């Protein structure tokens with residue numbers, strides 16, 4: 001009965017979520033659409049010709065979706081896009097091939113990007129195509145998703161119209177600021193494009209009418225400005241981006257606010273949902289609230305966990321875990337490290353201990369003000385501290401190139417104290433970004449932690465090797 005119970009919970013959750021987002025799930029059932037377009041559900045072994053047959057982007061998109069039904073994470077999704085240059089799903093190998101505005105292209109090159117990453121080459125032709133198409137995209141941490149949707153946002157703006165046309169929502173203050181900084185760098189040669197942060201601390205006098213083209217922020221502030229104080233017109237929004245879309249949909253606080261914004265957007269608004277992870281329930285739900293989405297999932301074998309060496313170390317206590325960290329530090333040269341703890345209390349205990357022993361450490365946890373959090377991150381980015389100790393608050397999105405080591409002081413777990421595989425992927429994704437090498441070390445001090453580690457290993461199908469922390473030679477090898 002456990003399974004059937006789980007099933008009902010899941011279905012119920014989807015129905016509640018669908019109701020909240022103001023959609024009728026049935027209206028969007030694929031079978032109805034297939035009937036409406038006179039198409040038939042294709043067998044799993046569809047070939048490239050299936051897409052070539054599609055007469056227009058809507059059909060192509062539908063067909064992709066149908067094909068995907070039987071082939072989630074199969075090679076077909078991406079191969080089709082590569083082989084049919086007439087399809088809006090065609091992928092590009094250069095930024096020139098995207099026919100960007102010249103000053104945007106200049107900005108991209110100025111950032112040191114020579115060629116698009118896999119998610120960029122796959123997503124951008126579709127995101128920039130006309131008529132605009134909706135997208136739900138998933139690819140591993142550090143693969144360039146931010147640049148993909150930021151480039152699409154900047155391309156869609158009409159700078160001659162002085163009102164917000166693009167909304168981009170992030171789950172945290174830090175991520176919103178980081179995304180805004182990427183957008184500002186990319187738009188360096190497009191001074192006519194105006195961008196504003198909609199985050200805590202940004203105050204506008206009542207009655208203000210916002211004239212900036214792009215708003216990047218957190219859901220609460222965006223809701224205040226758009227709905228409560230009507231400082232801009234939500235019905236004029238052309239592009240709506242949800243970064244870290246899975247938690248934006250799944251977490252109660254964010255969800256309520258996103259729902260209220262989403263409801264007021266025009267039906268013509270292009271929706272872009274991006275994340276490194278989606279549980280299947282969230283993905284199914286995302287497909288309901290995003291009309292006719294093109295869905296891109298980087299193939300499992302493309303997920304770049306390969307460039308992160310994963311280890312676990314057996315420890316007996318907190319003290320023992322601390323010794324393990326010191327041993328690793330004593331032996332290998334580490335750029336910078338992020339250490340994840342389960343609670344703020346452990347984070348501050350560890351930071352005090354490390355500071356007392358002469359390590360330069362910073363702590364970032366939920367109780368700091370947003371200004372303090374940004375200051376801590378800026379110092380860490382600038383290399384002033386080598387170690388950042390934090391909680392799950394920083395597991396997502398933060399991009400710091402020099403981080404070569406991630407330590408799970410405590411294994412990530414959900415409320416049922418089971419493995420939280422999504423958080424694990426996001427946490428270790430703070431290293432090994434954009435194909436660089438990284439190391440992830442899990443400190444295991446209980447049977448339960450070991451079980452979580454094994455569950456994570458099985459989930460991703462990637463070996464997490466035992467590391468003997470007393471064996472200096474072995475530790476040296478991992479740094480090689």
Ligand SMILES: Nc1ncnc2c1ncn2[C@@H]1O[C@H](COP(=O)(O)OP(=O)(O)OP(=O)(O)O)[C@@H](O)[C@H]1O
Nearest residue numbers: 113115117141142143144145146147276397399434
């Ligand atoms: N085409 C490119 N060429 C070179 N570097 C790139 C390119 N695209 C992105 N990058 C760099 O790769 C790093 C990771 O990119 P980004 O932060 O967009 O990843 P992400 O997929 O959004 O990760 P996460 O899921 O953790 O948020 C950044 O430092 C970014 O500047």
